[in-house]
Structure formats: C-alpha cells, structure tokens
Amino acid sequence: MKKYAQLYKTELLTEVIPFWEKYSRDEEFGGYFTCLTPEGKVYDTDKFMWLQARQVWMFSKLYNTLEAKQEWREMAKTGLDFLEKHGRDEKGNWYFSLDRKGDPLVQPYNIFSDCFAAMAFGEYYKLDGNGKYAQIATDTLENILSRQHNPKGIYNKKYPGTRELQDFALPMILCNLSLEMEHILGNTKVDQLTDSIVDLILNQFYDAHSGLVYENIAKDGTLVDSFEGRLINPGHAIEAMWFIMNLGIRKNDNTLVAKAEHIMYQQLENGWDKEHGGIFYFLDAKGHPPEKLEWDQKLWWVHLETLVALAKTYAHNQSHQAQKWFVKVHEYAWNHFRDNEHGGEWYGYLNRAGRPFLHLKGGKWKGCFHVPRALLEIAKTLEYIP
Amino acid sequence: MKKYAQLYKTELLTEVIPFWEKYSRDEEFGGYFTCLTPEGKVYDTDKFMWLQARQVWMFSKLYNTLEAKQEWREMAKTGLDFLEKHGRDEKGNWYFSLDRKGDPLVQPYNIFSDCFAAMAFGEYYKLDGNGKYAQIATDTLENILSRQHNPKGIYNKKYPGTRELQDFALPMILCNLSLEMEHILGNTKVDQLTDSIVDLILNQFYDAHSGLVYENIAKDGTLVDSFEGRLINPGHAIEAMWFIMNLGIRKNDNTLVAKAEHIMYQQLENGWDKEHGGIFYFLDAKGHPPEKLEWDQKLWWVHLETLVALAKTYAHNQSHQAQKWFVKVHEYAWNHFRDNEHGGEWYGYLNRAGRPFLHLKGGKWKGCFHVPRALLEIAKTLEYIP
Numbered sequence: 001m002k003k004y005a006q007l008y009k010t011e012l013l014t015e016v017i018p019f020w021e022k023y024s025r026d027e028e029f030g031g032y033f034t035c036l037t038p039e040g041k042v043y044d045t046d047k048f049m050w051l052q053a054r055q056v057w058m059f060s061k062l063y064n065t066l067e068a069k070q071e072w073r074e075m076a077k078t079g080l081d082f083l084e085k086h087g088r089d090e091k092g093n094w095y096f097s098l099d100r101k102g103d104p105l106v107q108p109y110n111i112f113s114d115c116f117a118a119m120a121f122g123e124y125y126k127l128d129g130n131g132k133y134a135q136i137a138t139d140t141l142e143n144i145l146s147r148q149h150n151p152k153g154i155y156n157k158k159y160p161g162t163r164e165l166q167d168f169a170l171p172m173i174l175c176n177l178s179l180e181m182e183h184i185l186g187n188t189k190v191d192q193l194t195d196s197i198v199d200l201i202l203n204q205f206y207d208a209h210s211g212l213v214y215e216n217i218a219k220d221g222t223l224v225d226s227f228e229g230r231l232i233n234p235g236h237a238i239e240a241m242w243f244i245m246n247l248g249i250r251k252n253d254n255t256l257v258a259k260a261e262h263i264m265y266q267q268l269e270n271g272w273d274k275e276h277g278g279i280f281y282f283l284d285a286k287g288h289p290p291e292k293l294e295w296d297q298k299l300w301w302v303h304l305e306t307l308v309a310l311a312k313t314y315a316h317n318q319s320h321q322a323q324k325w326f327v328k329v330h331e332y333a334w335n336h337f338r339d340n341e342h343g344g345e346w347y348g349y350l351n352r353a354g355r356p357f358l359h360l361k362g363g364k365w366k367g368c369f370h371v372p373r374a375l376l377e378i379a380k381t382l383e384y385i386p
Numbered sequence: 387m388k389k390y391a392q393l394y395k396t397e398l399l400t401e402v403i404p405f406w407e408k409y410s411r412d413e414e415f416g417g418y419f420t421c422l423t424p425e426g427k428v429y430d431t432d433k434f435m436w437l438q439a440r441q442v443w444m445f446s447k448l449y450n451t452l453e454a455k456q457e458w459r460e461m462a463k464t465g466l467d468f469l470e471k472h473g474r475d476e477k478g479n480w481y482f483s484l485d486r487k488g489d490p491l492v493q494p495y496n497i498f499s500d501c502f503a504a505m506a507f508g509e510y511y512k513l514d515g516n517g518k519y520a521q522i523a524t525d526t527l528e529n530i531l532s533r534q535h536n537p538k539g540i541y542n543k544k545y546p547g548t549r550e551l552q553d554f555a556l557p558m559i560l561c562n563l564s565l566e567m568e569h570i571l572g573n574t575k576v577d578q579l580t581d582s583i584v585d586l587i588l589n590q591f592y593d594a595h596s597g598l599v600y601e602n603i604a605k606d607g608t609l610v611d612s613f614e615g616r617l618i619n620p621g622h623a624i625e626a627m628w629f630i631m632n633l634g635i636r637k638n639d640n641t642l643v644a645k646a647e648h649i650m651y652q653q654l655e656n657g658w659d660k661e662h663g664g665i666f667y668f669l670d671a672k673g674h675p676p677e678k679l680e681w682d683q684k685l686w687w688v689h690l691e692t693l694v695a696l697a698k699t700y701a702h703n704q705s706h707q708a709q710k711w712f713v714k715v716h717e718y719a720w721n722h723f724r725d726n727e728h729g730g731e732w733y734g735y736l737n738r739a740g741r742p743f744l745h746l747k748g749g750k751w752k753g754c755f756h757v758p759r760a761l762l763e764i765a766k767t768l769e770y771i772p
Contacts, residue, residue: 035674043674046612095545104545155543159481159490226432227750288421288429289746293680293735296743349679351737357682360675364613 001314001323004330005382011338012375017062019344019361020055020368021075029101031082034367037360038342044363045100049087051367053094053116056080058368060123061376073127080124083117084136092143111151114144115173122181134184141181144174165216165228168205171197172240179246194247201240202259211266212285213237227291232283234271235302238264242309245316261313261322268306268325276353277332279303297357298350300366303333304374311381318385346371387700387709390716391768397724398761403448405730405747406441406754407461415487417468420753423746424728430749431486435473437753439480439502442466444754446509447762459513466510469503470522478529497537500530501559508567520570527567530560551602551614554591557583558626565632580633587626588645597652598671599623613677618669620657621688624650628695631702647699647708654692654711662739663718665689683743684736686752689719690760697767704771732757 023040024032034051035044059076063069086102087094093108094117108114118140125133150156151170158164178185178193185193204221206213215231218224241264248256271279278298284290306329314322336354337346345361345368360366409426410418420437421430445462449455472488473480479494480503494500504526511519536542537556544550564571564579571579590607592599601617604610627650634642657665664684670676692715700708722740723732731747731754746752 037675043672044611044613096543099548103548105548107543107545109543155541157482157493157495157541159493162485162489162491225430227430286429289423289744289749291750293683293744296737297679351682352743357738358675358679363675364677 001311001318001326001382002385004311004326005379008375008382009379012372012379015343016345016372016375020372021071024055024362024368025075025078026100029082030078030085031102032079032368034362035360035364036345036362038339038344038347040344040361043360046105046364047082047098047100047102048364048367049083049094049096049098049113050110050116050365051362051369052079052083052087053113053120054367054369056083056120057116057123058372060120060127061373064123064126065376065380068127076124076127080120080133083120087117092139094140107155109152109155111144111147111170112173114140114147115170115177118144119177119180122184126183137181137184141177141185144177148174163224163226164219165224166204166219168201168213168215168217168233168236168240171200171205172236172243175201175240175243175247179243179250198244198247198256201244202263206263210285211263212270213240213263213267214285223285225286230285230288231290231292232270232285233281234267234279234283235281235299235305237267238271238302238309239305241267242305242312245309245312249312249316257316261316264309264313265321265325268329271302273298273352278336278350278352278354279306279329296352298336298352298354300333300337300346300348301370303329303337304370307333308374308377308381311378315381315385387697387704387712387768388771390697390712391765394761394768395765398758398765401729402731402758402761406758407457410441410748410754411461411464412486415468416464416471417488418465418754420748421746421750422731422748424725424730424733426730426747429746432491432750433468433484433486433488434750434753435469435480435482435484435499436496436502436751437748437755438465438469438473439499439506440753440755442469442506443502443509444758446506446513447759450509450512451762451766454513462510462513466506466519469506473503478525480526493541495538495541497530497533497556498559500526500533501556501563504530505563505566508570512569523567523570527563527571530563534560549610549612550605551610552590552605554587554599554601554603554619554622554626557586557591558622558629561587561626561629561633565629565636584630584633584642587630588649592649596671597649598656599626599649599653600671609671611672616671616674617676617678618656618671619667620653620665620669621667621685621691623653624657624688624695625691627653628691628698631695631698635698635702643702647702650695650699651707651711654715657688659684659738664722664736664738664740665692665715682738684722684738684740686719686723686732686734687756689715689723690756693719694760694763694767697764701767701771 023036031047031052032055033042056076056079059072063072086098094113095104095108096106096110096113098104118137121133121137174197178190182190215233216228241260244260245257279302281297281299282290282292282295310322310326347356348366349358351357409422417433417438418441419428442462442465445458449458472484480499481490481494482492482496482499484490504523507519507523560583561580564576568576601619602614627646630646631643665688667683667685668676668678668681696708696712733742734752735744737743
C-alpha cells in the first residue's frame with residue numbers, strides 16, 4: 001500500500017495542481033475561474049463562492065503542509081482578497097455566487113458558502129498570522145452556528161410543522177470545519193462542537209437496523225418515508241466517516257474509529273454498482289425509484305472521498321479488507337476519472353457505464369478541491385503507515 | 387398520417403387512462419397517488435400540486451371532449467375537491483406539495499402550481515357550471531398575473547440589479563392557459579393576454595440569428611453569456627410552438643402558424659441526438675458543457691410534445707417534412723417510452739442510449755398529463771386532416 005503514496009503525490013504535484021495554477025487564475029479581477037474545459041479554456045466566468053473558498057483553502061493547505069512555495073501563497077491570496085472584498089453581505093453572510101468582477105448574483109441562501117469561507121480564512125491565517133483572517137473565520141463560524149437550525153433562513157420553502165427534517169450535510173461539514181479550525185478555536189471548543197454532532201450522526205442519521213446513513217431524518221431522529229426521508233448518498237456518508245475517523249484518531253478513541261470504519265464499509269457495499277462498477281450518486285433506502293435524475297451517475301468526489309476513507313482505514317488497521325477495497329476503488333477511479341489524453345485535473349461526471357458526459361474539468365460545482373485534497377490526504381496517510 | 391389517429395386514441399383509452407383509473411385514486415383521503423411503479427404499486431403518497439391539478443384537468447378534458455363518462459367526471463371531482471379543500475394558503479396561492487392527508491409540506495414558491503390549478507378549475511367548470519369553480523380559476527389567474535414579474539416572490543434568491551433575467555416558462559404557459567380559459571375570460575381578454583406574450587416569445591426569446599429559443603434572456607431582451615443565459619430546452623420550446631400554432635389557427639393567422647412551425651423545426655434539428663436518436667433534455671447554446679447533469683437524458687414529455695407539434699404542423703400544411711419528422715419521432719417514442727411488458731402509462735426517463743433508468747410510471751414530476759394529453763391531441767388533430 002505504501003507505494004501508492006508516491007503515485008498520489010506525483011499526480012497532485014505534476015498534473016492536478018499545475019492545471020489550476022496555469023488556467024484558473026483571473027489576473028484581471030482576482031479570484032479564480034473554475035469553469036474550465038479539459039484543454040484549460042474558460043467557458044464561464046461567474047464566481048461560485050464554494051469553489052473560490054475551497055481553492056483558497058487548497059493552496060493554503062499545500063503551503064502549510066507540503067512546502068512553503070511563494071506561488072502557492074500568492075495563488076491563495078488572490079482568492080482570499082477577492083472573497084474578503086466582495087464575498088459577504090452587510091450581515092456577514094456569504095453570497096452563493098458573484099459575477100466575474102465581484103458583484104453579487106445569488107443571495108446567501110446556502111450555508112455551505114459560509115462553511116468553506118471559514119475553512120479558507122482559517123487555513124490562510126496559519127500561513128499569514130494576520131488576526132483579521134482569524135476574525136473572519138470565527139465570525140463566520142459563529143454565524144453558521146446561529147443559523148444551523150434553519151440554514152436556509154428566509155429561503156426555506158418547507159411549511160412549518162407538517163414534516164420537520166434534519167439534514168445530514170451541515171453536521172457532517174461541522175465535524176470537519178471544527179477540526180480544520182482547531183488552531184483558532186482551541187481543543188475544548190472542538191470537543192464541545194463535535195461530541196454532540198458525532199453522537200447525532202452515529203446514533204441518529206446512521207440507522208443500525210438498515211445499516212444506512214440517511215440524508216434527512218425527523219427532528220426526533222426517526223426515519224421518514226418520503227423522497228427526502230428515503231434519500232441515500234453513499235459518497236456523502238463515506239466522506240463523513242473519514243471526518244469522524246479523524247476525530248477518533250485525535251482522541252485516541254479506537255472504538256470510534258472502528259465504528260466509523262464499519263459504517264463506511266456498509267455504505268460502500270450498498271452504494272457499489274455491481275453491474276458497471278463505481279459508486280452510485282444517490283439511492284432510495286427502500287429500493288424505490290430515487291427522485292434524483294442523476295442517481296446512477298458516477299461522480300469524482302464520491303470516489304475520491306471513498307479512497308481517503310479507505311486509506312485512513314488501512315493506515316489504522318492494515319486490514320486485508322481495506323487494502324482490497326482501496327485497490328478496487330483506485331482502479332475504478334484512475335481508469336475512469338483520470339484524463340489520460342490531456343492530463344491535468346480529472347473528469348468529474350460519468351454516466352452509469354463510466355463514460356464522461358460533460359467535457360469539463362471544472363464547473364459550477366467542481367473546482368480545485370476534491371481531487372487535490374484527496375491526493376494530498378492519501379499521500380500523507382499512506383506515507384506514514386507502519 | 388390519418389391511420390395514426392386511431393392508434394393514438396386506442397392507446398389513450400385502452401392503456402394509459404385505465405392505468406390511472408386503476409391505480410392512482412386515493413379512496414381514503416381524496417386526490418391522487420402519482421408515485422406509481424410499472425406494476426401500479428404506490429411507492430410514495432405525497433401530493434404534488436402540479437400533478438393533482440393536471441390530473442383533474444385531464445379527466446375533465448376527456449369528459450368534455452371525448453365522452454361524458456360518469457367515471458371520468460368522478461375521477462376529476464376527487465382531485466378537484468382535494469385541491470379546493472387543501473390546496474391554497476390564506477392568500478389564495480397554491481402550495482407546491484401536501485402530504486397524503488392534505489397538510490401543506492412545501493410553500494407556494496412555484497407559480498406553475500397556480501397555472502395548473504387555474505387550468506383544472508377552468509376545465510372542470512365546463513362540465514359542472516358551478517360559478518365557484520370559474521371564480522377559483524379567475525382569482526388564480528389574477529394572482530398569477532400579479533406575481534408574474536417576480537414569480538418566486540420572497541423565495542427569489544437572485545440578487546437584485548446585477549443580472550436581471552426573464553424566464554421563458556411563464557409566458558409560454560400563459561399562452562396555453564389563456565386559451566384553455568377562453569370560455570371564462572372571453573376572446574378579447576385572450577387576445578389582450580396573448581398578443582404581447584407571442585411577440586415576446588417570437589421576437590425576444592427566439593433569436594433569429596442562432597435559430598434558438600432561449601430559456602432565459604435579459605430584461606431588455608438581449609442574450610446573456612452565463613449558464614442560465616445559454617440554457618436551451620428544446621422540448622420546452624417545441625411545446626410552446628404548438629401553443630402558438632393554436633393561437634395562430636384561432637386567429638386564421640397563417641403567417642404566425644408558419645413562423646411557429648419554422649422555429650419548431652429549428653429546435654428539433656438542434657435538439658436531436660444524431661448518435662442515439664431522441665431529443666436531448668438540455669443543451670448549451672454555445673456548445674459548452676451544460677450545467678444540468680441530466681442534459682443528455684431523453685424525457686417522455688419532450689417527445690410527446692414534439693409529436694403534438696408535428697401532428698399540428700402536418701394537419702396545417704400536409705408537408706412531407708412534417709410527416710417524415712412525425713414518423714421518426716413516433717418510432718423513437720413508441721419503441722422507447724411505451725412499456726410493452728406491463729402496458730399502461732409510458733416510461734418517463736431514459737438514459738442517452740434510450741434505456742429507462744427509473745422503474746416508474748409516475749413520480750414527483752410525472753403524472754397523468756403529458757402522455758394522455760398528447761395522445762388525445764394527436765388523435766383529434768389527425769382525425770380531421772383533409
């Protein structure tokens with residue numbers, strides 16, 4: 001397994017990061033272009049806050065963990081400045097998207113813009129030390145926490161009272177965000193934030209009876225027989241499990257790590273497409289037709305996050321099961337998402353049979369994040385296995 | 387071409403309508419189940435207002451135009467009563483969805499719920515004559531017209547001023563809705579409503595230079611180079627063209643009919659998948675990767691609405707071109723959407739290669755509407771060709 005560390009690191013440093021360095025920087029207005037063809041051509045210039053913030057985080061992380069390269073720092077800074085100048089409304093909420101120049105296009109209805117902004121400013125603060133960046137990160141986190149029980153705010157279209165649901169995505173992200181901000185928050189605060197969330201995920205969103213992690217559950221933790229209540233997103237749940245493994249490792253809590261591993265395998269086995277290979281995007285817990293038309297597509301991030309979870313599992317227990325699954329998902333991912341013709345960043349969207357159906361490397365929802373983060377995480381994880 | 391009339395009518399009366407009669411009625415709470423497997427099993431009981439209203443309209447229409455069958459009237463009435471009792475908020479806006487019992491689940495953020503409700507009450511009023519149904523239809527239409535410049539109201543997430551767009555869907559629906567309500571509105575009001583909309587569609591949403599109908603244009607009618615601004619939905623545009631053909635026929639305006647036919651062919655030729663057959667769901671006007679992950683799927687309503695447009699074109703001019711295209715789309719639709727195993731309602735969602743990827747006949751967005759409406763329209767249209 002150790003031999004994969006070098007492969008992943010080389011792919012990160014000679015293919016994926018150079019692609020974003022070469023094509024994504026907006027020299028005129030700052031920030032990044034994320035809508036890029038495999039040839040590196042910009043096909044849309046709007047700026048989506050998730051992706052701007054994630055790219056700031058990514059280049060800061062490379063600087064902080066791999067090598068203090070001036071180009072990486074400058075790359076992070078161009079996005080950071082753009083975000084700081086244009087990204088927030090007067091209440092400090094982060095817009096969903098801006099036009100190329102930085103004028104707001106879509107209101108702050110999406111709390112994940114705030115989550116990734118907090119991650120970006122927190123990580124950049126590590127390399128700069130200017131207190132205003134820590135302040136933006138903590139203010140944003142406070143704002144997220146105050147909005148967490150109604151994250152969409154005035155844009156929430158649910159009628160109150162009939163069927164109140166809790167959504168998996170926010171607690172899941174908060175696990176990771178808390179750990180990412182530990183240098184600012186301190187470990188007591190991280191414990192305080194994550195203990196209850198881990199409990200919520202492992203004892204409520206995860207249903208031991210079916211072995212599934214649900215995307216939406218009732219406020220009282222029960223399962224709901226509706227499209228949303230039956231929705232399963234295997235990649236999402238698997239990604240959450242490696243966040244929880246990190247929390248378990250941080251606390252030396254082997255039981256927690258083992259539980260996350262067990263749940264991860266259940267989602268992977270349920271999500272694996274036995275006919276064509278790869279992991280489905282969405283499933284219905286009862287086997288009914290999913291609501292989502294894209295349910296049988298194979299998405300890059302699902303597979304890359306699964307590889308991270310499996311690498312972490314292998315590093316933890318060196319089991320044959322982890323190795324076998326890692327190799328299987330690795331083969332699928334490298335044979336289907338990697339672009340052997342153009343190199344650079346990987347493809348993102350495959351049909352069920354495994355063929356790309358969007359000729360792009362980045363878009364509205366895909367930027368410089370899941371591929372490089374996973375390559376970095378896996379390289380770091382497998383480098384130090386016993 | 388005349389021989390198709392009988393085929394379409396037989397399919398309507400012996401397969402499609404019996405499917406909905408047999409499986410969709412909620413005997414306990416009123417209204418309809420729309421989430422049905424090919425075997426007729428109910429897999430979800432929520433009630434989506436578009437589909438409830440469309441089914442009321444469909445059964446009323448059958449009663450009013452084919453045969454005054456008591457069962458059809460009763461079928462329409464069960465949905466009508468459910469809608470009347472549970473469908474609106476205190477301002478008369480129509481919710482997006484209710485649970486099985488009729489408690490609201492999703493707020494009235496979607497103006498198309500109102501459009502289909504107005505159609506339903508207007509059509510039912512034809513068979514009943516109770517003034518309260520005409521009143522609900524006209525109140526709802528007034529409400530739609532007052533909301534038309536900001537249909538999402540408080541749920542509109544666009545930041546004002548940066549990039550104001552007009553959406554094709556509402557003017558398009560209003561063309562059809564006005565005609566459907568002519569018995570209530572009178573012909574002067576229909577002229578008044580539709581003349582400016584037809585001008586807007588033919589001279590602004592349709593761009594003669596590219597030959598494309600755009601889903602979103604700037605307030606001043608110019609094209610916008612963004613994901614939304616480049617979005618093309620061929621089936622949507624083709625459906626609108628048969629609404630406009632109807633308006634042209636109503637006014638004996640052959641130039642208008644011919645213009646709609648010309649635009650229809652342009653959308654069809656642009657939208658046809660030359661590799662696998664069928665019509666794409668979405669395209670990007672500049673050939674960039676579309677934002678929508680479902681862009682290359684083949685949807686039932688796209689093909690059925692195209693068949694209606696082609697039947698109307700053929701009835702109008704008996705051209706070889708209309709016949710050739712009708713036969714081509716007919717072959718695709720009957721070979722791919724029709725269910726030769728179970729019969730009944732047709733499949734709705736095919737992948738690019740033409741295989742169903744959702745084992746359903748109805749769901750959250752597919753009910754008793756496009757298949758039966760198209761079968762009825764085509765049968766009626768081709769029956770009377772010279």
